[in-house]
Amino acid sequence: MQPIIGNFRILRPKYEISQVDGLNWITQAHALSKYIENSFLQNKKTLPELKIYMENYINRFGCKPDKIENRGTSIDDYSHQNWDEMNFFDLKKNTSGAFLHKRMEFYSQVVNEIVVQFYQEIEMPPAHLIHVTCTGYSSPSSAQRLVSDKGWGNKTKVTHAYHMGCYASMPALRIGHGFILQENQLSLFNNEELKNNRVDIVHTELCTLHFNPSLHEPSQIVVQSLFADGFIYYSLFDEHYFNKSDFKNGLQVLINHEEILSHSTDAMSWDLDDHGFQMELSAKVPSIIAENIEKFIIGMSSKIGLNFNEVKNNAVFAIHPGGPKIIQFIKDILVLNEISIKNSEEILKKYGNMSSATLPHIWESVLSSNPKKGTLVYSLAFGPGLTISGSIMSVV
Numbered sequence: 001m002q003p004i005i006g007n008f009r010i011l012r013p014k015y016e017i018s019q020v021d022g023l024n025w026i027t028q029a030h031a032l033s034k035y036i037e038n039s040f041l042q043n044k045k046t047l048p049e050l051k052i053y054m055e056n057y058i059n060r061f062g063c064k065p066d067k068i069e070n071r072g073t074s075i076d077d078y079s080h081q082n083w084d085e086m087n088f089f090d091l092k093k094n095t096s097g098a099f100l101h102k103r104m105e106f107y108s109q110v111v112n113e114i115v116v117q118f119y120q121e122i123e124m125p126p127a128h129l130i131h132v133t134c135t136g137y138s139s140p141s142s143a144q145r146l147v148s149d150k151g152w153g154n155k156t157k158v159t160h161a162y163h164m165g166c167y168a169s170m171p172a173l174r175i176g177h178g179f180i181l182q183e184n185q186l187s188l189f190n191n192e193e194l195k196n197n198r199v200d201i202v203h204t205e206l207c208t209l210h211f212n213p214s215l216h217e218p219s220q221i222v223v224q225s226l227f228a229d230g231f232i233y234y235s236l237f238d239e240h241y242f243n244k245s246d247f248k249n250g251l252q253v254l255i256n257h258e259e260i261l262s263h264s265t266d267a268m269s270w271d272l273d274d275h276g277f278q279m280e281l282s283a284k285v286p287s288i289i290a291e292n293i294e295k296f297i298i299g300m301s302s303k304i305g306l307n308f309n310e311v312k313n314n315a316v317f318a319i320h321p322g323g324p325k326i327i328q329f330i331k332d333i334l335v336l337n338e339i340s341i342k343n344s345e346e347i348l349k350k351y352g353n354m355s356s357a358t359l360p361h362i363w364e365s366v367l368s369s370n371p372k373k374g375t376l377v378y379s380l381a382f383g384p385g386l387t388i389s390g391s392i393m394s395v396v
Helices: 019-037 047-061 100-118 142-150 169-189 218-226 285-302 308-314 326-334 339-351 355-368
Strands: 004-011 015-018 070-073 128-133 157-162 199-206 229-237 251-260 268-273 276-281 316-319 376-383 387-395
Touching: 004 100, 004 355, 015 019, 019 047, 019 070, 019 218, 047 218, 070 229, 070 339, 100 142, 100 199, 100 229, 128 142, 128 169, 128 355, 142 157, 157 169, 169 199, 169 229, 169 251, 169 355, 169 376, 169 387, 199 355, 218 276, 229 355, 251 285, 251 355, 285 308, 285 326, 285 376, 285 387, 308 376, 316 326, 316 339, 316 355, 326 339, 339 355, 355 376, 355 387
Parallel strands: 128 157, 128 199, 316 376
Antiparallel strands: 004 229, 004 251, 015 070, 199 229, 251 387, 268 276, 376 387
16 A cells, blocks of 8 residues: 555745845844853954844855745744844843743644644544644644544544654654554454545644854854744545545655664754754765765665666655755756756745755645656655655655
8 A cells, every 4th residue: 555645735934034134133133142142351342343243154154045035934023123022032131032931832822723724624533643843842732632622532643753853754654654554454354444544744843933043153054044934734645545536636655765874973963952942963964965865765766666867857856955055966966957856946945944844845836836647756855863764756
């Protein structure tokens, strides 16, 4: 049984900030933070001097507007620079921003509302609901609250796929596939007719919640100018129950593959800190990917009888944008054509990096472009471990 994903729904964050305005906001925040931090110095720079310094610094290391045009956020603070009126970034009180507990309270409030919106017009409960996130936690979760409020407690099982980061959509598919197989096996064991065991997957990422203006390292400027909020819902179906009269098209999962590269655990991390979650990216990540990606994708293809070099020119690639250069970087290594990476580049440009929600946005974009039936869709994403996660799907 090869499951099919479809029925995508996207909800955008409350605020859309242009990258030009976003970089300006980051510049002002870092300058003010540094000015306050240096208040004890005798020969400290003035605030206008620090603003000029930080503008040059962020122009050097930040993600440029030609790669990312807009990013969504659920936080009002990013829409203005009245620092005394900030909810999370009153830097005069704390140059790192609000403490983690306040950020998590806000996360729960936003995500509870988002999940309810996704299910406003859905009457048929799923057999399983998988909630995916790496940017906030609360128990009971928004998924559990939804199931309780809907009265679906004896029909829907909730599973949490948390803290895997950018590649989490593919483990979520793997989990969902296992659930469908398990439900089918139970039906056969009890001599029952196979039923529609729909698995819903919901991603809720509030990446902008974890901005910290007191972290000035180049890697932190990359992170703070790259990540954005994103919310997406989709369903995983048993191939026998994907009703093509209900859905125009879908993606059939042919293989889902993953590897943790040896001796690379220090390349990427995503840890909890006093003032939010903090990402660390090593400069050696590109070289690690370069050394392993071709072997990975050729091996994944061969597992289902495909010769990668024979099929790649007619395939579409959903490449998670771990940074503005990563899509072109992988394109060059694998010798891909420009058309095949178009959807990946467009999603990065429109929305930024939404962590685990990004690949599903690219999948939705692929389906919305009316691809030819049978078109292969290769997905690639990376995360702590260092983990390479991939899948091959076919348009149905």
